Structures are given as structure tokens and as C-alpha cells.
Amino acid sequence: MTSSSSELLTLGISYKTAPVALRERLALTEVEMERFVKQLVEESVVHEAVAISTCNRTEIYLVSQDPVEAETSLLGALAKRADIRPTELAGLIYSPRNCDAARHLYRVTSGLESMIVGEAEVQGQVKRSYDSALKAGTTGPLTNKLFTAALQTGKRVRSETGLGSSRTSVSTVAVDLAADVVGDLAGRDVVIIGAGETAELTAQALAARGVSTLFVANRNAHRALSLAERFGGAVVSLDELPARLATADIVVSSTSSPHPIVGCEELELVMRERGGRPLVLIDIAVPRDIEAACGELTGVTLYDIDDLQAVVARNMSVREGERTQANAIVEDEIVRFARWMGQLDVRPTITALREHGTDIVEAVLAENASRWESASPRDLARIDAVARAVMQRLLHEPTVRLKSMQEHGTSTGHGRLQLVRELFALDEAADVVPAAADGCPVPADNVRALGGRRRGA
Numbered sequence: 243m244t245s246s247s248s249e250l251l252t253l254g255i256s257y258k259t260a261p262v263a264l265r266e267r268l269a270l271t272e273v274e275m276e277r278f279v280k281q282l283v284e285e286s287v288v289h290e291a292v293a294i295s296t297c298n299r300t301e302i303y304l305v306s307q308d309p310v311e312a313e314t315s316l317l318g319a320l321a322k323r324a325d326i327r328p329t330e331l332a333g334l335i336y337s338p339r340n341c342d343a344a345r346h347l348y349r350v351t352s353g354l355e356s357m358i359v360g361e362a363e364v365q366g367q368v369k370r371s372y373d374s375a376l377k378a379g380t381t382g383p384l385t386n387k388l389f390t391a392a393l394q395t396g397k398r399v400r401s402e403t404g405l406g407s408s409r410t411s412v413s414t415v416a417v418d419l420a421a422d423v424v425g426d427l428a429g430r431d432v433v434i435i436g437a438g439e440t441a442e443l444t445a446q447a448l449a450a451r452g453v454s455t456l457f458v459a460n461r462n463a464h465r466a467l468s469l470a471e472r473f474g475g476a477v478v479s480l481d482e483l484p485a486r487l488a489t490a491d492i493v494v495s496s497t498s499s500p501h502p503i504v505g506c507e508e509l510e511l512v513m514r515e516r517g518g519r520p521l522v523l524i525d526i527a528v529p530r531d532i533e534a535a536c537g538e539l540t541g542v543t544l545y546d547i548d549d550l551q552a553v554v555a556r557n558m559s560v561r562e563g564e565r566t567q568a569n570a571i572v573e574d575e576i577v578r579f580a581r582w583m584g585q586l587d588v589r590p591t592i593t594a595l596r597e598h599g600t601d602i603v604e605a606v607l608a609e610n611a612s613r614w615e616s617a618s619p620r621d622l623a624r625i626d627a628v629a630r631a632v633m634q635r636l637l638h639e640p641t642v643r644l645k646s647m648q649e650h651g652t653s654t655g656h657g658r659l660q661l662v663r664e665l666f667a668l669d670e671a672a673d674v675v676p677a678a679a680d681g682c683p684v685p686a687d688n689v690r691a692l693g694g695r696r697r698g699a
Contacts (some may be wrong), residue, residue, distance in 0.1 A: 248307050249305070249339055250304070252301055252304070252337060252339070252346060253302050253316050254299055254337075255268060255299065255301075256336075257357050257548065257551070259334045261548060262528060265297075265298070267323065267324040267529075268295075268320055268323060269528050271295075271498060275295060275378075278302075279375055282316065282319070283380045285315060287312050287315060288306050288315070289382060290381055291305075291375065293375065294368060295371070296367050296528075297527065298528075299350070300320075303343065305384045305385060340583070341579060345572065347368075347388065347392045348575055350364060351364060351395060353365075354399075358412060360405035360564075372389040372393070387579070394575070395575040398575070404564050405565065405567075412547070413443035413446075413496075414443070416526050416545075416550060417447040418553055420524060423543060427452070427453050430492055432455045432493075433457075434458065434475075434494050434495075435495035435504075436457075436462075436497040437463075437465045438462065441496050444494050445472075445473045445475065457469055457477045457478075458483050458486060459477065460479055483503070487521070488512050491522065492522045493521070493524070495525050495526070495531035496527050496531070497527055498527070499527070502533045503532070504531060504532040504533065506535040506536050506538075506539065509539060510539055513539055513541055516541065521542050524545045525545065532544060588645065591663060592641055592645070595637060595641065595644075599636070600633070603626075603633050640662065644659070
């Protein structure tokens with residue numbers, strides 16, 4: 243039997259569970275995100291859906307009355323997109339539910355799940371993902387509450403802790419890596435492929451080291467020109483890229499192109515022109531902008547987004563106190579979310595319990611109507627009143643206890659509600675029992691990152 247309660251479910255992969263070669267196959271552009279979530283909610287099993295896709299993760303947040311079927315359906319859709327078997331993808335997917343799913347999103351938005359802990363870009367990425375789902379019309383009461391609360395949590399973490407005070411980002415780490423490889427960047431010929439937010443942060447980090455950069459862009463040529471004016475660089479079209487590669491020392495690429503921009507065959511021709519001069523390529527795009535085979539060419543040193551992890555591990559030292567405080571803020575907000583979800587559960591459960599009791603009274607009275615043929619209308623009214631009074635008294639204490647759970651938001655509330663529903667067969671008797679809230683909440687000292695949690699773990 244399928245439960246009628248709606249549950250929150252997340253399916254995702256991240257840099258913690260899957261290499262960039264797989265993440266890029268599941269990456270979604272903004273247009274693709276809208277299309278993907280629309281297709282999901284067109285299936286009756288999924289009621290709400292929001293997709294998040296960044297260089298380090300692709301996650302889908304769903305609301306469904308049948309989370310098992312929804313997970314199976316979504317896993318199949320993701321596997322089809324990645325062109326691999328669902329069983330192969332299943333081992334790399336994490337799938338927290340309800341408050342565990344909310345906690346994970348809160349941590350993602352706060353930068354606690356980022357490769358560079360505390361990085362600020364993810365807040366904007368989550369907001370744009372939510373806006374995309376709003377535009378697609380695939381959000382609802384639960385996901386609206388979830389994402390609004392997650393964004394608020396991210397703001398709290400950044401304003402109340404020093405977690406993001408270092409302003410370190412993927413872009414700054416990429417520039418640090420370039421400096422590690424070639425030494426002093428001043429006077430180096432640096433090319434940035436792309437003109438988005440990541441490209442801007444890269445140019446900013448390079449400018450701080452006295453480097454004027456060349457922007458290569460096609461679609462965002464106007465934005466690239468604006469960036470060039472700010473950072474003292476220049477702009478060329480994508481058609482001119484081969485000529486620029488022939489003179490560059492370092493190339494940092496961060497476009498949103500679904501296809502490679504620098505191919506191995508083309509780069510091989512460029513390297514012949516360079517006369518043995520080395521070239522450093524840093525590809526921080528997902529999907530990747532530079533074919534992996536380019537790294538095998540003589541004189542070429544290629545790094546992708548996953549290679550930055552070693553630099554992060556060496557250079558990043560987040561103060562434990564800041565991380566602990568950020569975790570405490572997340573747990574504080576999760577308690578609020580748990581209380582909200584608990585309220586959704588309690589009210590219809592009480593209504594369903596009362597209606598169930600009334601149904602039983604009316605059924606028993608109807609079954610015994612033939613026994614009271616000689617009873618007067620006044621006697622029948624008394625029988626009816628006594629039967630309903632017994633029902634009211636029997637359900638009085640459970641009702642009081644359920645209301646108390648709603649008022650205080652107890653962490654064991656959902657388990658008790660589920661027990662009540664099972665004891666009185668309310669999932670069969672009632673049509674609607676809103677969102678479940680199992681897993682809500684746990685103490686802050688028991689928090690762990692869900693990014694490495696496998697399905698079934």
C-alpha cells in the first residue's frame with residue numbers, strides 16, 4: 243500500500259561522490275533545468291521539483307506521495323541523461339529525505355558542502371536554481387518553504403560567522419594553482435575563456451596579482467567587453483582563440499558551453515606553432531571546456547575542477563569554531579523547518595482521526611438501526627448522543643497530545659503521527675496527510691555532511 247503522505251526527497255551527486263567525467267554528463271544549463279523539472283512534475287508521482295546544477299554538484303529536490311517510485315523514476319531519468327545503467331549510477335547517488343534533505347540543502351547554501359568551504363557563489367547559484375523552478379511552475383508549498391528557508395540560512399551563516407570571510411573561491415584557487423605552476427604571474431600572457439561570474443572572479447584574482455587578461459567570448463561579448471574595461475584587458479571572439487593560444491602562457495576556461503571549446507587535434511596544431519613553449523590550461527567548467535586528451539600533448543599541463551581539490555586541501559584552513567557555529571545555525575533553522583513540517587502533519591491527522599471516529603459511530607448506528615424500531619425519536623437522539631460522546635472522550639487525550647506535538651515541535655513527532663495513522667488506519671481512511679518529517683531534527687553535534695552518503699547508507 244502506498245502512503246498518502248507527501249515527502250521531500252533529494253537525489254544528487256557531487257564532487258564528493260563522483261568525478262567530473264560523470265558530473266559533466268549530469269550537468270544542466272538553466273534552460274535544461276526548467277525542461278527537466280517540468281518533465282518530472284508531468285509524471286503524477288512527482289508534485290514539486292527544483293534542480294540545482296553547479297560545477298561541483300547536480301541535485302534534484304522532489305515532493306512526492308510515493309518517494310520510492312519517485313526515486314526510481316528520477317534515477318532512471320538521470321541515468322538516461324548520463325547514458326549509464328541506473329545500477330551504476332545508484333552507487334554514486336545520495337538520497338536524503340525530509341529534514342535530512344532540508345539539512346543538506348541548508349549546508350549546501352551555506353557553503354558547508356562546497357569544495358571550498360564557505361565560498362559565496364553557491365548562495366547565488368541556489369537562488370537562480372529556485373528562480374528557474376518558479377519560472378517553470380514546478381514549485382509548491384513545501385519547496386517554496388524549503389528554498390526560502392535555505393537561502394535565509396545561508397545569509398545567517400555568512401553574516402553571523404566568519405566562514406566566508408576569506409573570500410576564497412574556485413577562481414582564486416585556480417589562480418593560486420597557476421602561480422604554483424609557472425611562478426610569478428606578472429607579465430604572463432593569460433587568457434580567460436568565458437565571461438560569466440566565474441570568469442569575473444578569475445579576472446579579479448588575476449588583477450590582484452598585477453595581470454591584465456584577455457577575454458575570449460562569443461555569446462557574452464558585451465559582458466566580456468565590460469569586464470575587460472574593468473580589469474584593463476581586451477576581448478576577442480572565439481574564432482580568434484587558436485591565434486591567442488599560440489602566444490598564451492596560461493588559459494583559464496569557465497564557460498557554460500555543453501560542448502568542448504578546445505579540442506585535442508586543434509591544440510596539437512597550436513603546440514607545433516609554439517616551438518616547445520609550455521602551456522598551462524586550467525578548466526574549471528562543468529561540462530569541461532577542454533578535451534581531456536589535451537593533457538597528453540607534449541608541453542601541455544591540464545588541470546580540471548577535480549584537480550583543484552589538492553590545492554584546496556593544502557591552502558584552505560577553516561577555523562573549527564566557525565564551522566561549529568555555522569553547523570549550529572543550520573540546526574537552529576532545521577528545528578524551525580521541522581516544526582513547520584510537523585504542523586502540516588498534525589492538523590490533517592487530527593481531522594482525519596475525528597472523521598474516522600465519526601464514520602465509525604455512524605456505521606455502528608446504521609448497522610443497529612433495525613434493533614431500535616420501537617424507540618422514540620427522543621430515544622434515538624439519546625443513543626446517537628451517547629455514541630458520539632464515547633467517541634469524543636476516547637479521542638480527547640490523543641487529540642490533546644497531537645496538538646501538544648504541534649505546539650512544541652518535538653523531534654519524535656513524525657514517528658508518533660505515523661503510529662497514530664497506522665493504529666487507526668488513517669492512511670486508508672483519509673485522502674490527504676501532508677508532508678512527513680522523519681529525521682527532524684538531530685543535535686548539532688551529530689551533524690555530518692550528507693555529500694558522501696550513499697543510497698541505502
